[in-house]
Amino acid sequence: MANTPYPQSYYAASANPVPPRPALQGEVETDICVIGAGYTGLSSALFLLENGFKVTIVEAAKVGFGASGRNGGQIVNSYSRDIDIIERTVGPREAQLLGEMAFEGGRIIRERVAKYNIQCDLKDGGVFAALTPKQMGHLESQKRLWERYGHTQLELMDQKRIREVVACDSYLGGMLDMSGGHIHPLNLALGEAAAVESLGGVIYEQTPAVRIERGANPVVHTPQGKVRAKYIIVAGNAYLGNLVPELASKSMPCGTQVITTEPLSDELARTLLPQDYCVEDCNYLLDYYRLTGDKRLIFGGGVVYGARDPANIEAIIRPKMLKAFPQLKDVKIDFAWTGNFLLTLSRLPQVGRIGDNIYYSQGCSGHGVTYTHLAGKVLAEALRGQAERFDAFAGLPHYPFPGGQMLRVPFSAMGAWYYSLRDRLGF
Structure with a gap:
């Protein structure tokens, strides 16, 4: 099986030492299968484990391989589109909930760092x-x-x-x-992964999800194994590929x-x-x-x-x-x-459920460090039957990019050029 290493970044060169994690071989059963060992997946897993669930994470490369281990390392509050945009998009109750949550992600990070003694230069x-x-x-x-x-x-x-x-x-x-x-973002992810394992969670690296078998008891298929679960959390974000086609078309x-x-x-x-x-x-x-x-x-x-x-x-x-x-x-x-x-086209996160048992959060649009930690808590709440905050996110509109996947790049680049010109001209 191919081994995907970290990119040659400063973060990988200065990462804290971690134990090797095996690829999945054979079949396992779990309560929750999380696809992706970035912040969304790790945060979800931690909150679920703290509430007594059995959790298995499958990761295509290594913990924090994607945006979670490559970003600028900045804890920035709110969302990529601020609360005033949300207030104009949804009803007052949903806006209030989303506004209250806009500053929670940073608190969650600090709580995790303190509780699990994560060394990440906070x-x-x-x-x-x-x-x-x-x-x-x-x-x-x-x-x-x-x-x-x-x-x-x-x-x-x-x-x-x-x-x-x-x-x-x-x-x-x-x-x-x-x-x-x-923070040092990769070391934060590695520390959260160690916390997941300290609570009995299992992480398989070099284990891409290649197919989701949907149904009453969904199965995540990997190159050399499968995970049978009661629920699935899809947390691949920009590295998900076309595993879930209905998500790929809107991001x-x-x-x-x-x-x-x-x-x-x-x-x-x-x-x-x-x-x-x-x-x-x-x-x-x-x-x-x-x-x-x-x-x-x-x-x-x-x-x-x-x-x-x-x-x-x-x-x-x-x-x-x-x-x-x-x-x-x-x-x-x-x-x-x-x-x-x-x-995402709206630059707001996309959160929802496919069928009865596949949950997802994606599309941080550049505000992922704090939002993903909040998303993990919100997803875990929904799986525990407390869905009010999940529903507030799920109610945000999901728009496909104009022109579909073929034209989304040139259209977005044209929009970015326009706004960059406005920045340069000062209006």
């Missing part, structure tokens, strides 16, 4: 940086919106104040969210690129980000960056629609980094990689 504090007066106005509105839902750990920053937290001359101001923050894998510098001197690292906060700008195609535990700068940005791997990632991202921090012009790039996230 740091508090995230900055939204405004490049234009319009973006600053949006942050002022966002602060009022979030405070209306009880989220109060926010500070608006003028130009002088933001210079105190990030050494970039481009920003007019920003907003600091102290409940935001950053699109997209690639984002990340680079990591060589270790910086303590003085230079302190100069760039004195409080060690993570930062993302407010552009439609945004840039994001932070320091690692060993004082490297991780810088990411850009979107490749359709998830093609660019030939030269450093050539795409390094100019963005130098625009923000020209003082890094002589700094070497040690790692460059790409990873896929799953985009």
